[in-house]
Amino acid sequence: MKHLRALKYIATVAFVLALLVPPLHAQLDPTGEWDNRFHEDEPERIPGPEIGDYLGIPINDAARLRADTWTATLLELPENQCRPHPSDYSWRGPALLRIWKDTDPATQDVVAYHTHISWQAPEQTVWMDGRPHPPDFAPHTWQGFSTGKWEGDILAITTDHLKEGWIRRNGIPRSDRSTVSTHIMRHGTYLTVAVVIYDPAYLTEPFIRTTDFAYNPQQRMAPYPCESVNEGGRPEGVVPAHLPGANSFLAEFPANYGIPPEAARGGAETMYPEYIAKMKSMKTLPRPKGKHSDR
Amino acid sequence: MIQTTARTTARTMTRNKNVHVLTAAVSVIVLLGVSAVIAFAQPTHPQGNSDRGSSAAAPTSAPQAPTASSAQVRVMHVQGNVYVIAGAGGNITAQVGNDGVLLVDSGYVSTTDQVVAAVRSISDKPIRYIINTHIHPDHVGGNAAISQQGSTIAGGNVVGDIGASASQGATIVAFQSILDRMSAQDGKDKAPEKAWPTDTYDGPEKRLFFNGEAIEIIHEPSAHTDGDSIVFFRRSDVVSTGDIITMAGYPIIDVERGGTIQGIIHGLNRLVYQITIPAEKQEGGTMVIPGHGRVCDQADVVYYQEMVIIIRDRIQAMIDKGMTVDQVKAAKPTLDYDPLYASKGFWNPDRFVATIYQNLKDQHEKDQHSKAQQWAP
Numbered sequence: 104m105k106h107l108r109a110l111k112y113i114a115t116v117a118f119v120l121a122l123l124v125p126p127l128h129a130q131l132d133p134t135g136e137w138d139n140r141f142h143e144d145e146p147e148r149i150p151g152p153e154i155g156d157y158l159g160i161p162i163n164d165a166a167r168l169r170a171d172t173w174t175a176t177l178l179e180l181p182e183n184q185c186r187p188h189p190s191d192y193s194w195r196g197p198a199l200l201r202i203w204k205d206t207d208p209a210t211q212d213v214v215a216y217h218t219h220i221s222w223q224a225p226e227q228t229v230w231m232d233g234r235p236h237p238p239d240f241a242p243h244t245w246q247g248f249s250t251g252k253w254e255g256d257i258l259a260i261t262t263d264h265l266k267e268g269w270i271r272r273n274g275i276p277r278s279d280r281s282t283v284s285t286h287i288m289r290h291g292t293y294l295t296v297a298v299v300i301y302d303p304a305y306l307t308e309p310f311i312r313t314t315d316f317a318y319n320p321q322q323r324m325a326p327y328p329c330e331s332v333n334e335g336g337r338p339e340g341v342v343p344a345h346l347p348g349a350n351s352f353l354a355e356f357p358a359n360y361g362i363p364p365e366a367a368r369g370g371a372e373t374m375y376p377e378y379i380a381k382m383k384s385m386k387t388l389p390r391p392k393g394k395h396s397d398r
Numbered sequence: 399m400i401q402t403t404a405r406t407t408a409r410t411m412t413r414n415k416n417v418h419v420l421t422a423a424v425s426v427i428v429l430l431g432v433s434a435v436i437a438f439a440q441p442t443h444p445q446g447n448s449d450r451g452s453s454a455a456a457p458t459s460a461p462q463a464p465t466a467s468s469a470q471v472r473v474m475h476v477q478g479n480v481y482v483i484a485g486a487g488g489n490i491t492a493q494v495g496n497d498g499v500l501l502v503d504s505g506y507v508s509t510t511d512q513v514v515a516a517v518r519s520i521s522d523k524p525i526r527y528i529i530n531t532h533i534h535p536d537h538v539g540g541n542a543a544i545s546q547q548g549s550t551i552a553g554g555n556v557v558g559d560i561g562a563s564a565s566q567g568a569t570i571v572a573f574q575s576i577l578d579r580m581s582a583q584d585g586k587d588k589a590p591e592k593a594w595p596t597d598t599y600d601g602p603e604k605r606l607f608f609n610g611e612a613i614e615i616i617h618e619p620s621a622h623t624d625g626d627s628i629v630f631f632r633r634s635d636v637v638s639t640g641d642i643i644t645m646a647g648y649p650i651i652d653v654e655r656g657g658t659i660q661g662i663i664h665g666l667n668r669l670v671y672q673i674t675i676p677a678e679k680q681e682g683g684t685m686v687i688p689g690h691g692r693v694c695d696q697a698d699v700v701y702y703q704e705m706v707i708i709i710r711d712r713i714q715a716m717i718d719k720g721m722t723v724d725q726v727k728a729a730k731p732t733l734d735y736d737p738l739y740a741s742k743g744f745w746n747p748d749r750f751v752a753t754i755y756q757n758l759k760d761q762h763e764k765d766q767h768s769k770a771q772q773w774a775p
Contacts, residue, residue, distance in 0.1 A: 243698065245697075347712065
């Protein structure tokens, strides 16, 4: 009985003390300076994806044609030069990341989280105060309109009202009809951002992708002004694009990497491990001699 | 299958959460020297209040366009003195200030009361002007009823000549061809006299200064129709495009009323290169109110312009190869844009493609004819 009484006493004291210590969620606060880890998906993120590489992305025929006819020359047009990455893609770019929060002085509740990313300096606001999303006829932005809530230790964000963006920087589009679900998870000095894209126009299934960051309190970011200039002397009203069926670069990726051309076309099936077995029965193109053949 | 992946991710997330809770619990034990039971009793997240973000849309609930039956007239501030009134047919632009209210377009005749109520929710001043971007009934239907509820600022010689009635009703401004069509006795577009434009122009531009703001009414020849006007509010930095842009679909080319694909592209180019200027990072700056659909900025117009030009170029290339219109339609040159713009109604992709095809053929013949005349002895 004495032991039981002592245990009850200790438990009561501990309970009272526990109420006085700072809440545990502070350990998971996502705010701070975060540095990207480019060795994660490096070939896609630094040199950039190959033209015609749609592997592992659940695109439909419409998205495939958009990508097939896309040319990077489009980015030379003055009206396209200063586009930032949209909020669902910006984690992938040259992405030194800062997260900070606004709190209500009276209640100390978090009203909003904000993110700032180094390349083109886009800033996303995640409203935590339960406000509704704008009406359907409101403008769409590169960063979209975001609301968040805590799901356990995970900051879960829903974003809509996005401008059209890109899933991969080789022309695979992400439409302005998309809704994006983002989950920010902190593991000590590491941060994982999982982005799930629901695109009724160009995806047949949701597309999920994670990107990791490391805490870097010494990080400093430079401003990123952007002013467009006329680079190509192209007449106004000319829009660079490949005609359907005329993009000769599409064959290079499957040939260089020994991947069946059919697989390179992507689609939901190519996301799953079972597809590897299926690929083994597909024909590949002759591999050109050169550095790719050694891979 | 992706749901399986998503579930796996969710399980991983849950496991991660559990790891954090356990870690937290151990920390409390070390810190306080008490039992883990008590540590687990501590709420992990004050922010974990699930109500906090409960209004956020579910991930799968992408915004949907309202159906006709659910359509209701709604108002939203755009920028400066300018508002958009949506749900009355075509988008209506309202510019408000001390001088009164100026509307760009007037919606369907059936939504007049709702439009006036929407105007009254943002201004108690008289409606002074209605500017028509083109002649279609979803844009001019409210002309008669709404103008009759407004008044024109009139005085001096005007009142002296025609009496006090000069101030009755708002002024209806439009390109001349709209009045011609509405007033033609045997025309398809014949309209009640009270709906007719009372102030027309037939040059490239008409200018107004109203509510402390310069307003350019720019004629875009042979675009959606032959009577299109773009209305640019220079201080508010907002432009109303009429149906040269319809974010909900491919641009409708009303050939019967003089519309052409070349005119649509000319209008889009004017918007991109001459009127809109984006603010920081290709966003904001000049705001654009299209004939239908959501409010835009230059970047949205650029996407739309690129889409129209790319499709035009594809069809031109097919014509150059000698393909017939049926072959071009079968080749589906709009396939990649159909999820965004295809309509199942009268303006379906086949009709859009066939119209462009015919426009380009006609233009080619016209060019050949001009060349022949130029070199004729």
